[in-house]
Amino acid sequence: MAEQNRLTPDQLYTYCDLESLDFETTKDIEEHQRIVGQDRVVSSIQFGVSMDRDGYNIFALGPNETGKKELIEDYLKKHSSEEEVPHDMCYVNNFEEEYKPEILMLPAGRGSDLRDSMNKLIEDLDTTLTAAFESEEYQNRRQAIEEDVQQEQGESISDLQQRAQEEGLALIRTPAGFSFAPMQEGEIMSQEEVQELSDEEEERLEEKVEEFQKELQQVLRKVPSRKREVRERIRKLDREIASYAVKDLIDELKQKFSNLSDVVDFLDAVHQDIVDNVKSIISQQGQNQLMQMMQAQGGGNGRGSSSQEDPTLRRYKVNVLVDNSETEGAPVVYEDNPTFKNLVGRVEYKSQMGALTTDFNLIKPGALHMANGGYLILDARRVLMEPFAWEGLKRTLKSQKLKIESPGESYGLISTVSLEPKPLDLDVKVVLLGERLLYYLLCQYDPEFRSLFKVEADFDDDIDRNEENQEKYAQLLAGLAGENELKPFDKSAVARIIERSARMVEDSEKMSTRNKQIENLMQEADYWSRENGNENVTREDVQKAIEQRLYRSSRIRDKIQEAIQRDTLYIDTSGEEIGQINGLSVAMIGDVMFGRPNRITASVRLGKGEVVNIEREVKMSGPIHSKGVMILSGFLGQRFGTRQPLSLSASLVFEQSYSGVDGDSASAAELYALMSAIGQIPINQSYAITGSINQRGQIQPIGGVNQKIEGFFDVCKKRGLTGEQGVLIPKTNVKNLMLREDVIEAVKEEKFQIYAIETVDEGMEILTGLEMGERDENEEFPEGTINYKVEKRLSEMTEKRKHFASNSKGESESKNDE
């Protein structure tokens, strides 16, 4: 029986056939892959990208380190390169409602063109307007207007003054106005001189003074309206000059952008605004020159540049939020810090004279702006962790409008005068990357999620290891080597990586999709290759990288191994014991998984047929482990409890276990220990066993089979391989075997055995060297078989229990009689 269960060395490891690899090194591979074997994902992404309906955004779910981002980015870039380049997006001033900046959408490249043209216009305005307003023509016309109106007033007063003089009166300016006084020989008459005048003369002067005062009153009362008139006429002149001065500049731009009606409208608005605000533009320029002069004299350090920005001229600038002049195809944007502001954009403020101010030039784009017309890739976990980001993203996707507002404003917490940029019509496909758990939680708890992310791209953990996929895998490795600027990997190195990839997923028929881990392995192999001075990366370099990585992470594993060698942890690897067996467990610490043997013991006593799981009693047993122990009770009951009640109580324990135990992979071992204890049958301690059982006695597959075998092998190897030692594994786990080279060598040399078993009986026979035995025509097990011994012991226990029960009953009846 044992021989037919023993595995041959070639069953322990599935090598990658070098003949199947049609290259010498990865350098020879021209075609590079990003996605291998993920047909479902590729199909989902293709569908999501092509589906031009609301809500068909993509959620790419799957384990980390599969390189989801790179795979999707790569796919989208390839796909988007054939798509149309989206328009540039600009914000410009809204001259009618300044707090609501307008959007200009221009063909790619024209945005920056318009921005540069407007900056040039602003620069030219300075010289153009200065020249126009300093021209002799303007100065003369302005002076003429001022003098025209003032001359009238001046003439009126001069005329009045003249006539008053002729009448012997002087017009005097007093501290608060004007007065008329009688004159004599060019001098004001004194009181005495006036008194000497005749009454007639005095009366005449009085009448004249009254007359002139009234005239003067009329003249002075016209002053305000004259001033208004002057202002109005000068304003008209300014507008005429400004309009004429900038017309050429504006017309030139209108010609340049004549095919873009929005730009032409904007330029018309700018023209009108320059004409309306020409005085403030000129006076600001004057102030700037003065400030520059003062800074130059005061050793200014250039910090004055912001002060030189004329607020009026800033209004003519163009804020290009999205410049697609260099973009090829549709944009593919990955935002690695998806805060609310980084997603939807923000309005910045600057401090001026202690107050915060803003304008459309301070509108900054978010990732959604940058990706508009293309694709935006986001990490779901990061989006969910950023305050307001998830809600902001959903709101935007739902409304298809991108509105820039701060969270404070949108939640009504802050109410301040700010900008309300006109919302942008959004056309973006969002791809969220996340773990499966996140996806399922969002499906469960966010009612809007399913309607916004209708495409599920589920990344598989592994792919089939067939010839075609192996070839593609080599292309993937060639691509990774190129991207990471690694040395070429020769075919033996590629084969080793493929084999390692199979080991990573614990399946000789599969390969891992965790490309990041493969990439790390390649980088490390490249390092060791350089250390070894190899031209190409070889199988040995890859092996070295694997071993070194394991070595760096194996402190705890080695400590446990050491404890076993020093008999701190009791593990027998030879001899026979009753009710004692070597189980196998795996531990995952950090990113390293290792196996170790555990001593499992069973003890029996008279009882009611229950099996006590000591781990469970002290709450160190996980539910699956407890389930496994209960299943073995079921198996015992089915096999031995149909003819008599099971009159035993059994205790099972993981010896020297100081932390929790879970999983059912030790249930077979526990059953063997129990049967050994019941039947008083010694178990060969050279073996360790792993496997779970069902109630019918079949051995079911378990996880971590490679690590478990290697864990026991290491213990035996350090103590010296006897040739007797080995491990029993479920037959269904044979396809998972990708064992270490030294284990395979030991098996080859018959120093170590690995048995694959399908039933409890097969294992028990190997462990005890006895036959299991089947019921004969009398429903009895043959004498000397395991079943016979177990059943016999159980019968004895039943009898004892009966006897004990009747004695107890007799005693209690006699007590009653008494």
Next chain:
Amino acid sequence: MTSEEKEQEKPLFEHILVALDASPHSMAALEAAARLAHSIEANIEGLFIEDINWFRLGPHSFSKEVSEITGNIRPLDQGSIERQVRALSKRMERALRRVSELASINYEFRTERGGVESELLSASEGADLITLGRIGQSMTRGPKLGRTAKALLEKTTKPILLLQKGLKLGDSIICIYDRSEQGKAALQVAKKLTQQIETKLQVVAFKNSDEDARTVIKQVKKELGDLRLPTRVFAVEAPEAFHLARLVTSKNGGLLIASRSQPLFKGQALERILANIKCPILLTS
């Protein structure tokens, strides 16, 4: 220290006279005087002249005043004149105090009753520099130069700083050099002021021809001697008044210094410069 060195050390203007009235130009003159006084460590004297003609108005039975702002006519007697003048005087004094304290300079306020021109002429004798608004409280806006300023330019040889509302004293000095002795004197004033303020100096020298340009520049440099401050000399053919004003503006002139004997700074030409220039003018003898 030689007498020449002592002369160098001596401030150019120790005592600045500011003619005060209620006009905005006069206030500009006051502020400029204070700034200049601060720069060259001079003191200022504010002179408010109570026009004798005001006190002759009151006694007549028909004396009335027409308000400049509203045009209303109100009776005018001796008492109201006195009150107005007192109020005006106090306002002038307050303005002088405020400006002087801000500039941290010594000041003196004085009132004199009499004829405006004669009192100003008399006060100017003790001053090194006279600062006044280029027009006073003129009733019309025709000429740019007021009657008092004209009279002072004619009757005194003291340097006069002409200012007007809206034009502030800047730091860059521009001097007109026309080769005359008075032009040389103006250049020396400019040089000394440049040294005291520690600013830069630009000299607009009048050349006779292109060939003459180097000669006149050489002359200027010789006149300036050891001036160790940024200096630039431009040789131009004597421009028309309007263009001279433009030239000074284009050079960001903060103060124009010239001799009043130069024909461009007389009569109509001076009026034209005043109409177009953007900085104060210091006219030397």
